[in-house]
Amino acid sequence: xxxxxxxxxxxxxxxxxxxxxxxxxxxxxxxxxxxxxxxxxxxxxxxxxxxxxxxxxxxxxxxxxxxxxxxxxxxxxxxxxxxxxxxxxxxxxxxxxxxxxxxxxxxxxxxx
Amino acid sequence: xxxxxxxxxxxxxxxxxxxxxxxxxxxxxxxxxxxxxxxxxxxxxxxxxxxxxxxxxxxxxxxxxxxxxxxxxxxxxxxxxxxxxxxxxxxxxxxxxxxxxxxxxxxxxxxx
Numbered sequence: 001x002x003x004x005x006x007x008x009x010x011x012x013x014x015x016x017x018x019x020x021x022x023x024x025x026x027x028x029x030x031x032x033x034x035x036x037x038x039x040x041x042x043x044x045x046x047x048x049x050x051x052x053x054x055x056x057x058x059x060x061x062x063x064x065x066x067x068x069x070x071x072x073x074x075x076x077x078x079x080x081x082x083x084x085x086x087x088x089x090x091x092x093x094x095x096x097x098x099x100x101x102x103x104x105x106x107x108x109x110x111x112x
Numbered sequence: 113x114x115x116x117x118x119x120x121x122x123x124x125x126x127x128x129x130x131x132x133x134x135x136x137x138x139x140x141x142x143x144x145x146x147x148x149x150x151x152x153x154x155x156x157x158x159x160x161x162x163x164x165x166x167x168x169x170x171x172x173x174x175x176x177x178x179x180x181x182x183x184x185x186x187x188x189x190x191x192x193x194x195x196x197x198x199x200x201x202x203x204x205x206x207x208x209x210x211x212x213x214x215x216x217x218x219x220x221x222x223x224x
Contacts, residue, residue, distance in 0.1 A: 097210035
């Protein structure tokens with residue numbers, strides 16, 4: 001059973017398009033996250049939700065909009081995609097703020 | 113920048129040798145974690161060490177934490193070819209948000 005699953009795994013799209021990445025966790029965790037990993041493997045947090053409420057928004061352009069319909073899901077919608085958005089996006093979850101995070105397999109987004 | 117720093121950036125050893133990776137950070141922390149990332153995959157949690165702990169073991173892994181020097185090390189003993197991966201340290205400052213700040217990673221190659 002996959003603990004944190006995100007879809008799609010690969011996403012190739014043109015500049016200006018709008019796309020969504022879905023994430024689901026079956027661990028019963030209260031907190032979910034989106035991280036972005038750039039081409040140099042640098043990982044940076046984008047958003048964090050706790051029980052459907054946004055608790056971290058790290059200076060992310062407002063073209064990125066997370067949505068958490070329930071605490072098991074945290075989707076990421078991106079409007080007007082730009083070349084610089086190309087990266088690997090990871091969803092993660094944790095039981096609370098002081099325990100380990102479980103990561104999904106990542107979504108490799110390529111904007112052409 | 114709050115980003116953690118890891119040293120070395122790349123490490124190549126023979127199977128059976130030990131591998132040591134170091135991580136430094138700049139602020140007070142709640143906990144420090146180590147993750148492994150195989151090529152093209154998500155991150156897998158290895159060990160979490162809390163700020164009041166000095167050393168932790170898990171199988172062939174040993175992690176130390178020196179809060180006075182703001183540094184941590186990960187030792188992998190008797191390395192195997194399957195240990196080839198990128199290793200990241202990540203620290204959490206707050207037990208409330210679960211936000212992790214990652215180092216840039218150490219790429220480990222274990223030659224059979």
